[in-house]
Amino acid sequence: VGAGRRVGAIARKELIHISRDWRILVGVAVLPLVQLLLFAYAISFDVRNVPTIVYDSDNTAQSRSYVDAATNAGFFHVTRYVSSGSEIDGVFDRGEARVAIVISRGFGTAISSGGTARAAVLVDGSEPNSAELGRTYALALNNAFGRSALVSWSATRGASRSIGALEPRLRTWYNPERSSADFLVPGLMVVIIMIVTVQQTAVTLVRERAQGTLEQLLVSPLTRSELILGKVLPWVVLGFLDTIGITAIAIAIFNVPLRGDISVLAVSMFLFVLCSLSIGLVISAIAPTLESANLVALLVSFLPGFMLSGMAFPLASIPVVLQGVSYLFPGRYMVEIARGVFLRGAGWSILGGQVLALCAYAAIGLGLATLLNRQRV
Amino acid sequence: VNPMNLRRYRLLVWKEFLQLRRDPLLLSIVFVMPVLQLIMFGYVVGADVTHLPTAVVDHDHTVTSRTLVHAFESSTYFDVTERPTAESALQPLFDSTRVRVAVVIDRGTEAALLRGETAEVGIVVDGADSKTASVAGGYAGQVIASFNARRISAAARGGGPVLDSRVRVMFNPSLRAVNAMVPGLVATILMISVMAVMSQAVVRERARGTLEQMMVTPISRAEYLAGKVTPYALIAVVQMTFIALIGRLWFGVPFNGDLVTVPLGLTLFMFTSIGLGLLISLISRTQQQAQQMTMFYMIPVMVLSGFMFPIESMPAAIVPLTYFIPLRYALVVLRASFLKGSGVLDLWVQLVAMLAFALLIFGVAVTRFQKRLSE
Numbered sequence: 092v093g094a095g096r097r098v099g100a101i102a103r104k105e106l107i108h109i110s111r112d113w114r115i116l117v118g119v120a121v122l123p124l125v126q127l128l129l130f131a132y133a134i135s136f137d138v139r140n141v142p143t144i145v146y147d148s149d150n151t152a153q154s155r156s157y158v159d160a161a162t163n164a165g166f167f168h169v170t171r172y173v174s175s176g177s178e179i180d181g182v183f184d185r186g187e188a189r190v191a192i193v194i195s196r197g198f199g200t201a202i203s204s205g206g207t208a209r210a211a212v213l214v215d216g217s218e219p220n221s222a223e224l225g226r227t228y229a230l231a232l233n234n235a236f237g238r239s240a241l242v243s244w245s246a247t248r249g250a251s252r253s254i255g256a257l258e259p260r261l262r263t264w265y266n267p268e269r270s271s272a273d274f275l276v277p278g279l280m281v282v283i284i285m286i287v288t289v290q291q292t293a294v295t296l297v298r299e300r301a302q303g304t305l306e307q308l309l310v311s312p313l314t315r316s317e318l319i320l321g322k323v324l325p326w327v328v329l330g331f332l333d334t335i336g337i338t339a340i341a342i343a344i345f346n347v348p349l350r351g352d353i354s355v356l357a358v359s360m361f362l363f364v365l366c367s368l369s370i371g372l373v374i375s376a377i378a379p380t381l382e383s384a385n386l387v388a389l390l391v392s393f394l395p396g397f398m399l400s401g402m403a404f405p406l407a408s409i410p411v412v413l414q415g416v417s418y419l420f421p422g423r424y425m426v427e428i429a430r431g432v433f434l435r436g437a438g439w440s441i442l443g444g445q446v447l448a449l450c451a452y453a454a455i456g457l458g459l460a461t462l463l464n465r466q467r468v
Numbered sequence: 469v470n471p472m473n474l475r476r477y478r479l480l481v482w483k484e485f486l487q488l489r490r491d492p493l494l495l496s497i498v499f500v501m502p503v504l505q506l507i508m509f510g511y512v513v514g515a516d517v518t519h520l521p522t523a524v525v526d527h528d529h530t531v532t533s534r535t536l537v538h539a540f541e542s543s544t545y546f547d548v549t550e551r552p553t554a555e556s557a558l559q560p561l562f563d564s565t566r567v568r569v570a571v572v573i574d575r576g577t578e579a580a581l582l583r584g585e586t587a588e589v590g591i592v593v594d595g596a597d598s599k600t601a602s603v604a605g606g607y608a609g610q611v612i613a614s615f616n617a618r619r620i621s622a623a624a625r626g627g628g629p630v631l632d633s634r635v636r637v638m639f640n641p642s643l644r645a646v647n648a649m650v651p652g653l654v655a656t657i658l659m660i661s662v663m664a665v666m667s668q669a670v671v672r673e674r675a676r677g678t679l680e681q682m683m684v685t686p687i688s689r690a691e692y693l694a695g696k697v698t699p700y701a702l703i704a705v706v707q708m709t710f711i712a713l714i715g716r717l718w719f720g721v722p723f724n725g726d727l728v729t730v731p732l733g734l735t736l737f738m739f740t741s742i743g744l745g746l747l748i749s750l751i752s753r754t755q756q757q758a759q760q761m762t763m764f765y766m767i768p769v770m771v772l773s774g775f776m777f778p779i780e781s782m783p784a785a786i787v788p789l790t791y792f793i794p795l796r797y798a799l800v801v802l803r804a805s806f807l808k809g810s811g812v813l814d815l816w817v818q819l820v821a822m823l824a825f826a827l828l829i830f831g832v833a834v835t836r837f838q839k840r841l842s843e
Contacts, residue, residue, distance in 0.1 A: 114757050122764055126767055129771065129772075133771055134782070138780055139781070141780055142780075184808055184809075186815075189780075201629055204629070205629050206629060207630045208629055208630065208633075211635075212636070214636065214638065215808075216643050217639050217648055218780075220778055222640070230609070230610055231609060231613050233613075233633045233635070234616040236633075237629075237633075240628075241624055253584020253585075254620055255582060256586050256619065257586075257589050257612050258589065260588040262591065262592045262593070263601050264562055264593070269595065269601065273595070274596075274598035274601070286763065378493060380493070381756075382491065383493040385756070386494060387493070389664055390497065390504065394504065394508050399508070404512050404513055405599050407568075408516065408517045409511055409515045430596045434595070434596040435563055
């Protein structure tokens with residue numbers, strides 16, 4: 092009973108600290124939502140309207156129809172026609188266009204007389220994502236144009252020739268409209284929660300130490316684990332409220348589906364908040380000053396949160412060593428769970444292992460924080 | 469009184485370095501952070517998505533379908549790991565993330581091709597994983613395109629027009645993501661580490677009350693600011709050189725730029741970052757606020773600058789926002805000069821924009837500093 096009261100007292104003290112500084116409240120309540128809105132609106136994965144220049148030295152009906160075919164798909168957006176090949180270099184150097192379509196003289200004659208028509212599509216590779224897509228579109232364009240040229244040439248000679256072709260029919264499972272919010276929000280909420288909670292708890296013990304209040308706390312009947320528990324409690328509540336807010340916005344504003352078992356999400360989000368808090372407390376226990384606590388928190392929450400959680404970059408394609416490192420951060424398990432529940436409609440049977448991992452992580456993390464804090468004082 | 473006394477300025481710089489040395493953790497982070505970031509970004513963001521676990525459902529069982537399956541198998545992008553006989557078997561494979569891509573070849577595909585029709589090939593991608601979803605469709609499209617190209621050129625052997633149109637990727641022919649990542653990383657790491665440390669610089673002195681002490685000495689405001697900025701600028705220069713060298717030597721990123729454009733661009737960008745850090749430090753009342761503001765600034769910047777996601781793919785309503793981000797210009801300058809060898813004349817618009825930002829930010833910081841002291 093005494094322990095519960097002491098933990099409650101520390102938790103209330105923390106809450107008073109938090110409510111004193113309205114900027115912290117802004118950081119906890121407003122920032123995550125602003126970030127969510129920004130990311131979900133700003134990021135999309137479908138590249139369109141890539142600025143394209145055309146150097147058509149043939150200028151015949153056939154060459155124009157080649158350019159038309161290129162622009163029809165909506166990927167290449169012709170911004171300019173140039174009249175000499177040397178202009179292309181300058182345009183690329185200044186970054187004014189990413190693609191150049193070059194048509195050699197004699198293109199039209201070759202198409203109508205059955206010769207070899209020469210053209211080229213130059214793609215600026217300095218932005219690999221759009222370049223890769225540009226290559227795909229250009230190859231498909233060449234196929235379609237070459238095929239129809241061949242078919243219509245045969246037709247003019249009275250011979251009907253038919254060439255079959257394959258066409259990819261792309262289906263995106265779990266997110267058929269390819270909405271970027273569906274792609275991002277489940278991973279994003281994990282990263283946002285991690286950043287908010289690690290940052291806030293990383294400084295709590297350091298600050299007490301710097302202000303000399305930690306000694307005062309330690310001469311009170313309070314035990315060390317009670318102190319840690321009391322410190323964590325308000326943040327567990329706040330972190331969990333953040334989660335609920337983000338989930339509500341995701342569903343209400345961005346129409347992200349929640350297909351799976353919500354109890355898995357709730358339990359694992361609670362565990363995940365505990366994991367992040369324990370990381371913050373470990374930092375707080377070992378950092379000598381506020382600045383270094385802040386920097387380590389930044390480093391630990393931001394980088395692995397973004398890079399090693401699988402939120403934006405698939406973990407299967409990164410080097411094995413880094414894959415190993417990714418298991419040391421809770422984000423990886425939580426992103427898997429969030430995606431599973433939101434998009435794949437998964438439940439306990441598929442995600443049970445990940446939830447257990449989070450559970451173990453939280454226990455070890457909090458234990459470690461208590462231990463390190465004990466050594467420190 | 470001379471507002472800029474070199475001896476006082478030197479002493480102030482020395483004082484900052486002494487202070488940095490006191491906190492060994494902070495100092496090691498300042499140097500370890502860039503390296504860690506480089507490794508993470510270089511290997512994680514720069515990782516080319518290949519060997520995607522793929523399931524193939526072949527309902528056609530013909531020479532054509534086997535040729536197509538073989539084309540997928542021999543591509544480095546796909547690893548055909550599963551061959552279920554029915555489409556219904558795909559759901560559990562995707563649910564358990566054992567495959568990320570599936571190719572479905574319908575019955576009658578070969579027959580349709582022989583009749584000269586267009587036959588569809590089903591490509592299923594895992595939409596829960598954004599990057600896979602966005603690249604796998606493209607890779608599959610390329611495999612199918614080269615399959616078609618072979619058929620068309622075989623057909624043209626009987627006479628008729630041939631389209632000889634090469635698709636050439638310039639500046640980064642292998643399309644290695646690292647090549648585009650590292651130049652951008654030099655600027656991004658610069659921004660992160662400069663702002664993280666700089667944003668604490670003044671607010672710390674105020675918290676400890678040493679700022680007032682400083683101001684009753686003969687030290688002028690200009691000296692104080694210059695003394696604060698110089699050590700971090702020097703550290704930043706060391707960091708940048710280090711990152712650029714690792715990128716060049718370890719990641720093998722080509723460097724076609726010249727030694728005027730790159731340093732000029734980086735210096736201008738460095739001043740915008742230092743200025744912003746300083747501004748945050750002046751506005752904040754506590755170190756924690758400074759820290760939060762830095763984070764609040766950096767996260768949107770990473771997303772909107774084009775560092776991680778191409779600006780072209782952003783919605784039109786968002787694009788104007790990106791012009792207010794100095795990192796956007798720095799990225800253009802660095803990528804263009806590293807990869808394409810663009811010079812100062814090609815990139816003057818970006819360079820002038822960064823200069824304007826630097827002047828503006830420093831101007832605001834200095835007036836803010838005056839006000840802050842008279843409060």
